[in-house]
Amino acid sequence: MSLGPYASFIVTSYALVTAVVLLLIVWIVADYRRQQARLREIEASGVTRRSGRSAADMR
Amino acid sequence: MSALAALIRRDIRIALRVGGGALIGVLFFLTVTVLMPFAVGPDLALLSRLGPAILWLGALLASLLTLDRLFTADHEDGSLDLIVMSRTPLELACAAKALAHWLAAGLPLIVATPVLGLLLNLDGTATLAVALTLLAGTPALTFTGMIGAALAVTLHRGGLLLAVLVLPLSIPVLIFGVAASQAAISGPMSFGTPFSILCALSLFSLVIGPFAAAASLRHGLD
Amino acid sequence: MSALAALIRRDIRIALRVGGGALIGVLFFLTVTVLMPFAVGPDLALLSRLGPAILWLGALLASLLTLDRLFTADHEDGSLDLIVMSRTPLELACAAKALAHWLAAGLPLIVATPVLGLLLNLDGTATLAVALTLLAGTPALTFTGMIGAALAVTLHRGGLLLAVLVLPLSIPVLIFGVAASQAAISGPMSFGTPFSILCALSLFSLVIGPFAAAASLRHGLD
């Protein structure tokens, strides 16, 4: 398959999209891990959240 | 009605008395205009071609400069609490404040335009066209800027953050303002089309601005 | 010394927190730059010719937008009384405040210049020249602006006229800044002459600014 004279443009744009999407995914996964770790840390230190509250009194 | 008149009267009086606001705006406008010939070089034709753009930019930036504290001052001394509680609908009160600001800070810019037109080598028609577009367009700048000013109060933030939030909103006004003046001066296009879009933008912002500002004040005060 | 360091640290901290930080400064500058092509039209050659002026105007506006309340905020919450009473000479305290302001509001703009240069179609040398002139010139904007800020505190004592006289002080800075960058890019003139004048202006204002500001604060408080 030949991409013609503008191959570099096409390849760059596909590569960029891949890179940015991967970056988003990595960021979100890392963020998830970080929050989970902090949550575990806090709950280990004895602070617990009250559970079993209904949606109505949540706000 | 008389409540709104009182609010407008007060705001204009303060703007004129403490000065600051209105005068700094005009001065900034002047600075921008004076600076341009240095940037562009002594090419008079080019200068007069850029004239409308320069004047519009100056007006935009000058209104940004003064609008920032439209609500903050009232918030800090507690007036805003009373205004929110009053029997006057908050949307109208916001509109009145913006109108007062426009009268004190926007109108002087328009009055100063002919003088600055001379500096920029604009001829009579061109100056008139720019003044007309400014007259039609600066209310839009004030009324969209008001949204940012209201956000400033509720966020306890000021200055640059607001400018960043508000500037994108005022870009269309700038585009059509400049386009209309260009058309009047030289362009192949007609003056009417962009000018009517400009007026439409102004009318539009006259409606959106007070509502958005009032909404953000209502939800954000504490 | 540590008193001044504390003052600088506090002011920067407040600026970063309230204004939203260096990021916001860059964003603001970006928006102002993006405005230009709308006003001037999509002519790349013209844009790059206007580039330095646009960047300089952005810097002026960014410093004006925030400088205005340099002392007023401290006056309104009573901090200024304590600063005046303190063991630190008032001149040094003023200089520290101005320095903090420059670090928080001026420096980010200079750092952002290369990015904006791209948008305005400036080449490498031109960008470098503009960044250099901004580095040399923005302190002058801050330190002359400070005089106005100090006068603003005493405004209700009839200092309005003086405040109006101060903004024009920044015009020479602007003119030489733009002239120097133009010279570096295209001009027949040499870069050195206007640049050294610019540096001289900055040095001059570094000396004059704190003294004038301190004098006006000392006599204006009540």
Place this chain on the structure above:
Amino acid sequence: MTLTDLANPTRFLALTTRILPWLAGATAILLAIGLYQSVMAPDDYQQGATVKIMFIHVPNAWLSMFVWGVMSIAALGTLVWRHPLADVAAKSAAPIGAAFTFLALVTGSLWGRPMWGTYWEWDARLTSVLILFLMYLGLMALWRAVEDPSRAARAAAVLTLVGAINIPIIKFSVDWWNTLHQPASVFRAGGPTLDKAFLWPLLVMAIAFSLLFITLHLAAMRNEILRRRVRSLQMMQASSSRTFSAEAGSASCEGNGSKEIGIA
């Protein structure tokens, strides 16, 4: 599962955890199919191979507008119903939307160079997209700059709704002003004018990217809920470890920070 159940953060978390793997899988499969089709698509008689950029440019451009639409609906939820989950949705959508807008801008420029001979031109479509990008950045700055999440949410909501005016401007700019950019060829009155050979890969890619957005958004919302939970637990921690003197406001002792979305 009713809508009110969905509105409960705990249920929302449980549900998200359950469906995220499926969503991710579907996204991956569709993306693979779309990519294969894009690679296999024939060259355009006018644009040559560069037409392949379309398959990523257009979905990103659509999504950049779609995400703002999602944020606008969330903004209504914040202002009208004062619903905390709406705050979360709005906040976590902004960076993803900004990323899509950025990609639309970059791929557009990369396409523009061979097609129009320039990377950038100040025309209405391009500039309105740039404004969209700036507004995304402004919103993100706002979220970052304001400590109190519910205060930031309300301000951001007002701004989002005001900024929504930009969306029709982007959409119709090509019709209102004559620009370099070509007018709509898929979503237009009278049906698509695009050739089937390009239409199919484009549609598959569009669906794949939409799924990608939904997946990322749900995951980001989950992160945000967890972040708020951490924040309120930290505030509880701070308040429970302090010893209250009689005059130091024991009224505020009970349930400090508990009225946050995090505690549910």
Place this chain on the structure above:
Amino acid sequence: MRLSGRNLTCVRGGRQVFSGLDVSAAAGEALAITGPNGAGKTSLLRVIAGLLVPAEGSVALEGGDNELSLPEQAHYLGHRDALKPALSVRENLSFWRDFLGGDTQDTQQCLAAVALDHAAHLPAAYLSAGQRRRLSIARLLSVRRPVWLLDEPTSALDAAGQALFVGLMRDHLAGGGIVIAATHLPLGLDARELRMGGTG
């Protein structure tokens, strides 16, 4: 006429200030809100004034003007005195009279009632702390509103000013008004007390 709020909960800055609070005050009655610093007195007044949205519960004025909301029938006197230093005393007062509207009184008389008539032409920037407070009080007189919400109203007032203000409150109550005041000092008149904090 009766002001009543039920089951009020207030959340500020992500922290709960008070919860499940009931307030009520009938016409002619004064309610003193007391409690330690940070107990939530100011917050409660602002909730009643409609300046803070309660997380739960609501406040209403029964038997007032049905066309108007509670905040529209109330005066709020806070720590910040809503005065513009650039305007004169008279200008400040008459602005608020015109803007608040409704049943208005003569500006000069109101100034005289708080012993500020001699300073009517002075810029508000020239007022001492107590004089500013007097001017704020004159605002309460310049427009008739049945509900007065006062946040530490007597701070900065001298003895004469406090006596004068107690007289004004008495007149207001005698005219069927409601006074709700957050205060650390005795109000100087018969008032029901709502104690916040301490218990929770």
Place this chain on the structure above:
Amino acid sequence: MRLSGRNLTCVRGGRQVFSGLDVSAAAGEALAITGPNGAGKTSLLRVIAGLLVPAEGSVALEGGDNELSLPEQAHYLGHRDALKPALSVRENLSFWRDFLGGDTQDTQQCLAAVALDHAAHLPAAYLSAGQRRRLSIARLLSVRRPVWLLDEPTSALDAAGQALFVGLMRDHLAGGGIVIAATHLPLGLDARELRMGGTG
């Protein structure tokens, strides 16, 4: 050590506020300045603090540090509390400690002394009126200065806060300090009274 001002005359806004006034206070002595609103109490304090230039007369601290002027040896606690809402309670206090310099105390201890230690991390914007006042008082403790100039220091404080503050003033006086306070309420400790207004 003795603070003394002779024949002080103060003119503000073109009007003479007081004239021919003498003030003095010795080490360990408290001076209460009283008088009706607008009598010139705040003006006098500001003259002593060097923030207002008297039209006639002068004030000096005899027996203090000779290298330093009176304002540099004084704390001024005014109506405006010199707090930045954007900074946390601790940041506010430690800034003033570092900036004012000299003989400093530990921030956390000062906060504890005014019962604000639990709020150290809160932004100052979140403080109630009384909490702000407590934070200002903590500033007096964080840096040692022999002269305290206080303008209605107990306003907005609850009963516990007032008692606490009286204790702090006593400690300061016992350490050889001078307290000059403008006030409408009794200070709560033995103090010589300087009555302004009334006569002139």
